[in-house]
Amino acid sequence: MKERKRIVVIGGSAAGPKAAARAKRLDPDAEVTIIQKAPEMSMASCGYPYYVGGVFDNRNALLSTPYGEVRDPHFFVHTKGVKARTLTEAVSIDREGRTVRCRDLHSGDLDDVPYDKLILATGARPRKPPIPGVDLVGVTTLQSMKDADFLRRIRDDKSITKAVVIGGGLIGIETCEALQLSGIDITVIEMLPQILMFLDWELAKILENHVRSNAANVITDVKVAGFVGENGQLTGVKLENGTELPCHLAVLAIGVIPNTDLARDAGLDIGQTGGIAVDDFMQTSDPHIYAVGDCVELVHRITGKKTRAPFGDLANLEGRVAGENAVLGNQVTFPGTLHTGICKVFDFSAGSTGLSELRARQEGYENVVTVINASLDKPEFMGAKLLISKMVVDGNTGKILGVQCVGPGDVAKQIATAAMALHGKLTVADVVNADLPYAPPFSLPIDHFIATAHLMENKLKGRLKSMSPIELKKNLDAGKDPFILDVRTPDEFEAVRIGIGETLIPIGELRHRFEDLPEDRDREIVCFCKISLRGYEAALVLESAGWRNVKVLEGGVMAWPFGREK
Amino acid sequence: MKERKRIVVIGGSAAGPKAAARAKRLDPDAEVTIIQKAPEMSMASCGYPYYVGGVFDNRNALLSTPYGEVRDPHFFVHTKGVKARTLTEAVSIDREGRTVRCRDLHSGDLDDVPYDKLILATGARPRKPPIPGVDLVGVTTLQSMKDADFLRRIRDDKSITKAVVIGGGLIGIETCEALQLSGIDITVIEMLPQILMFLDWELAKILENHVRSNAANVITDVKVAGFVGENGQLTGVKLENGTELPCHLAVLAIGVIPNTDLARDAGLDIGQTGGIAVDDFMQTSDPHIYAVGDCVELVHRITGKKTRAPFGDLANLEGRVAGENAVLGNQVTFPGTLHTGICKVFDFSAGSTGLSELRARQEGYENVVTVINASLDKPEFMGAKLLISKMVVDGNTGKILGVQCVGPGDVAKQIATAAMALHGKLTVADVVNADLPYAPPFSLPIDHFIATAHLMENKLKGRLKSMSPIELKKNLDAGKDPFILDVRTPDEFEAVRIGIGETLIPIGELRHRFEDLPEDRDREIVCFCKISLRGYEAALVLESAGWRNVKVLEGGVMAWPFGREK
Numbered sequence A, B: 001m002k003e004r005k006r007i008v009v010i011g012g013s014a015a016g017p018k019a020a021a022r023a024k025r026l027d028p029d030a031e032v033t034i035i036q037k038a039p040e041m042s043m044a045s046c047g048y049p050y051y052v053g054g055v056f057d058n059r060n061a062l063l064s065t066p067y068g069e070v071r072d073p074h075f076f077v078h079t080k081g082v083k084a085r086t087l088t089e090a091v092s093i094d095r096e097g098r099t100v101r102c103r104d105l106h107s108g109d110l111d112d113v114p115y116d117k118l119i120l121a122t123g124a125r126p127r128k129p130p131i132p133g134v135d136l137v138g139v140t141t142l143q144s145m146k147d148a149d150f151l152r153r154i155r156d157d158k159s160i161t162k163a164v165v166i167g168g169g170l171i172g173i174e175t176c177e178a179l180q181l182s183g184i185d186i187t188v189i190e191m192l193p194q195i196l197m198f199l200d201w202e203l204a205k206i207l208e209n210h211v212r213s214n215a216a217n218v219i220t221d222v223k224v225a226g227f228v229g230e231n232g233q234l235t236g237v238k239l240e241n242g243t244e245l246p247c248h249l250a251v252l253a254i255g256v257i258p259n260t261d262l263a264r265d266a267g268l269d270i271g272q273t274g275g276i277a278v279d280d281f282m283q284t285s286d287p288h289i290y291a292v293g294d295c296v297e298l299v300h301r302i303t304g305k306k307t308r309a310p311f312g313d314l315a316n317l318e319g320r321v322a323g324e325n326a327v328l329g330n331q332v333t334f335p336g337t338l339h340t341g342i343c344k345v346f347d348f349s350a351g352s353t354g355l356s357e358l359r360a361r362q363e364g365y366e367n368v369v370t371v372i373n374a375s376l377d378k379p380e381f382m383g384a385k386l387l388i389s390k391m392v393v394d395g396n397t398g399k400i401l402g403v404q405c406v407g408p409g410d411v412a413k414q415i416a417t418a419a420m421a422l423h424g425k426l427t428v429a430d431v432v433n434a435d436l437p438y439a440p441p442f443s444l445p446i447d448h449f450i451a452t453a454h455l456m457e458n459k460l461k462g463r464l465k466s467m468s469p470i471e472l473k474k475n476l477d478a479g480k481d482p483f484i485l486d487v488r489t490p491d492e493f494e495a496v497r498i499g500i501g502e503t504l505i506p507i508g509e510l511r512h513r514f515e516d517l518p519e520d521r522d523r524e525i526v527c528f529c530k531i532s533l534r535g536y537e538a539a540l541v542l543e544s545a546g547w548r549n550v551k552v553l554e555g556g557v558m559a560w561p562f563g564r565e566k
């Protein structure tokens, strides 16, 4: 009988259990052990905000299979054939002897667990700023079941009325929603000029406005100076600008730090970005050790550079690859990340795949072309909702580099479609005639994604001469004086209006009202409508009538991220 | 001053107006005219079923922009700069003289309209079977505004209690839903063994069961012999098997026939499939004439063969290409179709892209591999719904040939994702580690699409040895006697059960209950659970314990298309 391979996995949340279960499936003779520090294992951490916010009440749902079995060590051994030790911390790795020293967190006892292959899935921990008061009771994070339990109790107790969330990233914003749904007054503090850094500023701003309209306050461009308290209990958050926000709860959500101590202490290579270095087999610098999930760094599929991508979906997929390679030898590779992500923000969603404009420019693309599109997600008569997208393209090759989408509409489908286009390394020309599933309950005849590609095609071919809302605002603030033309109907104009000195000429009248337009054919004219479809048509009409400097305001009224007159 | 190019478009529904508007945008000097036989133009025909079914009541919504302007000739001239003549029929084309003879359907007057480029967008008409009684009052189709008005009046009048829909395709099934929502008893008659031919039989059957559970009757495998009536009014539908179904309404939905008479009479090439032949510029055999929409045949993007694809999204995209080429010379190409489509069927949706298994085999692929996957569309605790997919792959190359998906879950996102994977010509290996947008409100950590690819990967690598429900049923019917193993929990088994002689051994007990399994290690064992995830794990456990002929029933209980014990 051949030797049973011993596979040890450190970390029992997402990547670890996946790797363990996969290894056992592909080598049923293997002896697979998970070492997990926390009392629980196989936690759906991404679900914490929804448990805290009361979307569901059954705590066990976070730990259970769809058919209701709790994924505890009993489950793992009986269903998955995997041994799991919870409340057990791996404290060091002996690479020579191929053992992991473990501490039983109940008894404090140490023991050495031998391995043939080791898989590190130690995840990440929340970043904590080194500022005064960070250890006060009431300052917390949302990273563990313990955190989730703590915040859920606050919801159930109704004991707290004001809270501050520090950090406007995905987890911060989800936490903001959860607490707001719990009836708590929320202020989100973000150090950067915007929330949700996977979006470019103007789309993030639309989300920010939406968060505000849901009665949660957002303050950007400001740092937290410290926490103030009484008797060890938080009473307020102090900002660097001097403001003090009274509150009894502060949730830190300013990013995560990969847990690499074990790896570092064992002498494994740590990458430039701070994650454990792995090759595309998910193998570390020691061929007997793999690493997966939030503790590693990955390759970015577009830039080819190393990056961190702490996402639950990738943790599972990486685990699956490492689990296979650990038992069968290096068979399969993990191709890296597109940083594809999404989050729900009250009635809006925000998603992104690939590079934002900012990232593309930082990465050194010289000819970055972007366009903003706004449209409904399906026909008006089917109960449509708005989508606002931004597509980022390499102007030299036409290759799509990234797509962002926000709004109340079906953002998930947009981003899934876009992500798959990026996986196929498709160009704008490749997708303008894509054959997608169309029926009125699901999309417009020309789906929003394809329409966005049409706009980009028009822009690349010099047919759509447009500017982003940021550019227009900058020009106006700098004292430029373009003629601003709103081509919506009078009814629309009465209901909602940007208010930047625009003149209203409905598109249907435009061809007969050239006398109401600037005499100077070189004066800059900026056209728009609700979404700038009619704005685009107006621009073409004016150009063909002889105006030489006509622009379209991308996304129209709906994508205007600044204040509106009404 | 250069000559104004004269563009004439015949047909004013979807492809025609799109071509016209696009031509005018790209050549604002052009004189663009639409000739449209019907009284309305620019109709959202795909919305008819939803208007008939009462999803909305405003008839004008079918003809309006999202901002409420009716797309009539006034709108076209003022907003799009395009002249449109409704109630005008093109009766012949003089290719030598480059004129179209038109008849004013009010006055009967004829006139000749000259063109530099002509675009045919004459669409398609419903197929009518040459059977007795087809002209009785009460026998109709759902293809025009007139038809929609007729059926909507029936809804509003509540005058009819029983109707028959002939044809179980997309339009037939949508019509069935619309009439059922109007409180009418429906029977759908389908000549073939299944409804919705874009699905393979077993997925279509799941839909058929769903239609039945919504109190509409479905009869497959039977032809209509004729219609019977009294005083010119329909009273019943006679089937070839002798049955007569009493009813006062019958809707024919047995497919469409491209309107090619004008083209044929003018001597243009008609393709093998019956559509007008065009190249990839959408140009007919006459370089001055383009053709687009339901009246043409296209290239299938996977097989490379000619095919018909009467879809509203493609009509628009083809129109957009021809509009450009007509004014700027042949600039852009239309790459063809994947037959990507979707429809809503009560609380289920059904979608497909690329080739079904049946089509792939008909097309001559020698090594067609398929797999059925069932899973939730997001975590249980977020209010998940079921998805059932079938993936079709070329086993020689791993290339994905097609994906079908049905169920109450988010089918549209699945099919959009799959369609984009097909556009990228991706293989299974390319998508197993795709980076899609994951958050609990939108998907599982391993999205259903990726999970389907995982199953396929496992199957291609010989790890998942499975059979489709059809194969198992066939074996059972042929008297084979596999040992059938259900590995769900006792509670699940009590609630729902296939009832084909299965033995229940919950997965968690399996490793200790080998004595309850066949002694003969070569006896065929077929494992399943609710979706066959645990079924797969069970199969691996049994294989490693020495059973040599273990199979997984694909899709488990949820994808079982036949009757169940309970």
Ligand SMILES: Cc1cc2nc3c(=O)[nH]c(=O)nc-3n(C[C@H](O)[C@H](O)[C@H](O)COP(=O)(O)OP(=O)(O)OC[C@H]3O[C@@H](n4cnc5c(N)ncnc54)[C@H](O)[C@@H]3O)c2cc1C
Binding pocket: A010, A011, A012, A013, A014, A015, A016, A035, A036, A037, A038, A045, A046, A047, A048, A049, A088, A089, A090, A091, A121, A122, A123, A124, A125, A142, A143, A144, A171, A174, A259, A262, A292, A293, A294, A295, A310, A311, A312, A313, A314, A315, A341, A342, A343, B438, B439, B440
């Ligand atoms: C509130 C929240 C919301 C999120 N939402 C999303 C989302 O919507 N979409 C998305 O893609 N991602 C989301 N994420 C991220 C996602 O949860 C993580 O990417 C994923 O959990 C990472 O899995 P992992 O197994 O690598 O690490 P972790 O989940 O961090 O697990 C690591 C485990 O290792 C254990 N461990 C660490 N060190 C040791 C040691 N020395 N010995 C033993 N055990 C050890 C810890 O106890 C821990 O349980 C969210 C995360 C949070 C917290």
Ligand SMILES: Cc1cc2nc3c(=O)[nH]c(=O)nc-3n(C[C@H](O)[C@H](O)[C@H](O)COP(=O)(O)OP(=O)(O)OC[C@H]3O[C@@H](n4cnc5c(N)ncnc54)[C@H](O)[C@@H]3O)c2cc1C
Binding pocket: A438, A439, A440, B010, B011, B012, B013, B014, B015, B016, B035, B036, B037, B038, B045, B046, B047, B048, B049, B088, B089, B090, B091, B121, B122, B123, B124, B125, B142, B143, B144, B171, B174, B259, B262, B292, B293, B294, B295, B310, B311, B312, B313, B314, B315, B342, B343
């Ligand atoms: C009920 C229903 C539901 C549908 N649902 C969907 C769906 O969910 N998804 C999808 O993708 N597709 C769907 N379709 C198909 C879609 O509507 C068609 O593909 C699309 O309308 C085709 O557009 P077309 O412009 O090519 O042709 P048509 O819409 O058929 O229009 C052709 C026009 O040409 C005019 N015409 C014809 N001959 C002449 C002539 N000699 N002179 C002047 N005018 C002429 C006719 O009056 C007609 O209005 C549905 C269709 C129907 C009927």
Ligand SMILES: CC(C)(COP(=O)(O)OP(=O)(O)OC[C@H]1O[C@@H](n2cnc3c(N)ncnc32)[C@H](O)[C@@H]1OP(=O)(O)O)[C@@H](O)C(=O)NCCC(=O)NCCS
Binding pocket: A013, A014, A017, A018, A019, A021, A022, A025, A041, A042, A043, A044, A045, A046, A047, A080, A312, A313, A315, A316, A320, B372, B373, B374, B375, B445, B451, B454, B455, B458, B531, B532, B533, B534, B536, B537, B555
């Ligand atoms: C659940 C968990 C333990 C993984 O266990 P697993 O056994 O690898 O995964 P599953 O139970 O989903 O699937 C088991 C196998 O069945 C296969 N499978 C899934 N559905 C199937 C179906 N309908 N038919 C046949 N096989 C199926 C899968 O492909 C998988 O096999 P593979 O990975 O070898 O290809 C791990 O993902 C985990 O702990 N998750 C919870 C936490 C988490 O993901 N958190 C982060 C986000 S919140």
Ligand SMILES: CC(C)(COP(=O)(O)OP(=O)(O)OC[C@H]1O[C@@H](n2cnc3c(N)ncnc32)[C@H](O)[C@@H]1OP(=O)(O)O)[C@@H](O)C(=O)NCCC(=O)NCCS
Binding pocket: A372, A373, A374, A375, A445, A451, A454, A455, A458, A531, A532, A533, A534, A536, A537, A552, A554, A555, B013, B014, B017, B018, B019, B021, B022, B025, B041, B042, B043, B044, B045, B046, B047, B080, B312, B313, B315, B316, B320
């Ligand atoms: C509406 C219809 C007349 C087409 O007209 P159109 O002017 O070509 O199309 P739209 O009004 O949608 O768009 C106009 C232009 O604005 C562009 N556009 C769309 N949204 C935009 C935005 N937010 N900003 C800037 N430009 C935008 C489009 O790309 C298009 O230009 P292009 O095709 O040259 O690239 C035609 O599609 C039609 O009749 N449809 C109704 C019926 C139908 O489609 N039926 C079948 C399915 S039910």
Ligand SMILES: [Ca+2]
Binding pocket: A311, A313, A314, A339, A340, A341, B435, B436, B437, B438
């Ligand atoms: Ca992702």
Ligand SMILES: [Ca+2]
Binding pocket: A435, A436, A437, A438, B311, B313, B314, B339, B340, B341
């Ligand atoms: Ca389509």
